[in-house]
Amino acid sequence: MAIIESVPNFSEGRRADVIQALVDAIQAPGVLLLDVSSDADHNRTVITVAGEPDAVLEGLFRVTALAAQTINLFEHRGEHPRIGATDVIPLVPVSGITLDECVTLAHALGRRIGAELGLPVYLYAAAAARPERKRLPDIRRGEFEGLLTSIHLPERAPDYGPAQIGPAGAVVVGARPFLIAYNIFLDTPNVEVAKAIAKQIRESSGGLPAVQAKGFLVEGQAQVSMNLLDTGLTPLHVVFDEVVRLAHQQGVGVTHSELIGLAPEQVMLAAAAHYLKLRGFRSTDTVEGAIQQAALRHKRLPPT
């Protein structure tokens, strides 16, 4: 069974009735609601859902239709950059599906939103149709107000839907790997140690691929706070081991770590296999994995 996650962002974080209606709308049959986070200052709501691809895409289409009816960007004020009522829809592979397949799904969803809702759609991240649209900030440049006066320009032509913009603004649809927010705590109150380690491991200063990192002081303890943007490139256990190694170089230990939110099971199983030096371990070597595989085969086995 393929499972995808999606974390659509909506430009409404204040009106409880509208937020509730969005939460209701996204839950098409088979769509499971994992989280709802609203922020009044940002005037923005982030909903996390998961399920089989068809179900999730249907839920996303329905909620996008509703957001277009109930959120008016001409009246929207908030700190967070945005260009649409449904501002951005990332599709994220969880299990049994590849990032490339999520790119195909992003195109299908974008095409449908463009055609049936008449909204301009931009594709981003792994689904980007133009290199200059890979990064979300580049697409959001000028925000809704800027797009009003520039959507007619060739460089701002939408990937799907009309080159016209109304109160619902535009929708950015894309595909990206699962993002893990992960913190590691050091046994020192010296935040400079965490900042130095963060600088050593983050990709932007020559560290590990697909790792963002900063150092913080949290309740008197130095913390390396990270986003792991692609654990296919840099697994979580590689990040942990590297932070432990760099900390030891400074005579500092690691007390514990924490996930902010969720991690795909596969990431945890890979960590277990790594530390246990398990040779040839596959996710189907768990009882649950074997059951899933047997259910997929849906056939009877001859005796061996």
Add this chain to the structure above:
Amino acid sequence: MAIIESVPNFSEGRRADVIQALVDAIQAPGVLLLDVSSDADHNRTVITVAGEPDAVLEGLFRVTALAAQTINLFEHRGEHPRIGATDVIPLVPVSGITLDECVTLAHALGRRIGAELGLPVYLYAAAAARPERKRLPDIRRGEFEGLLTSIHLPERAPDYGPAQIGPAGAVVVGARPFLIAYNIFLDTPNVEVAKAIAKQIRESSGGLPAVQAKGFLVEGQAQVSMNLLDTGLTPLHVVFDEVVRLAHQQGVGVTHSELIGLAPEQVMLAAAAHYLKLRGFRSTDTVEGAIQQAALRHKRLPPT
């Protein structure tokens, strides 16, 4: 969703048509076949199935009925001790269900086999109704032939079903924790090191609870070969760390480890959390775990 595993043993390992019929019979709707292993010398077949409790119990009842019709213990010869056509049925909790709940299921299955199939049933392991019936070898003492002449004695009275025995013999039903077969390989050709470590860690010589261990030489490499009988008592990662520690004491390293068969996901997630020093990690912190929990909630609660 609760999942149990069962690994029933049948006193037939030679007639392919009978084995196939057993494999077919056990697959009631919702029962997933994970493995079939037949041994001609033992004249015995072990089938591994899993699924939701009701489905698995129905499959076990059906296969027990068929085995009673097709296997005749008066004609059965084989090396392995046995007292019945369906010789033993362990029920094993995998996820979402406790060992105690599996004890209740074992009683229900034993009662049904006794009442509807007219077979004598003995309860063993965690489901044992008498302390002297905890261990399988104690129940199998004298095998089928011995039971023929002793079933009328009070100490051999079955827990369910009649105190009468026919060609199908008796059935032993019980509940036990998941058993993991696990091997750790040392970077030495000296089997004595593996034997010494095995002696130090096995429960029978004062080592870790619920751990059986022996030392072997496998393709020139010393191997500590183990059965982990209850990873609730002694987690797999505790066993790994202890073998690494004891090996290092002898100046020996660990090259790798391997699972023989399957391990419950929970065991692997616990290992990952241990090595990553993840504070407060629960199985619902994986995307898949959260989806399962949301699916359970979805049946009861309105959207939040």
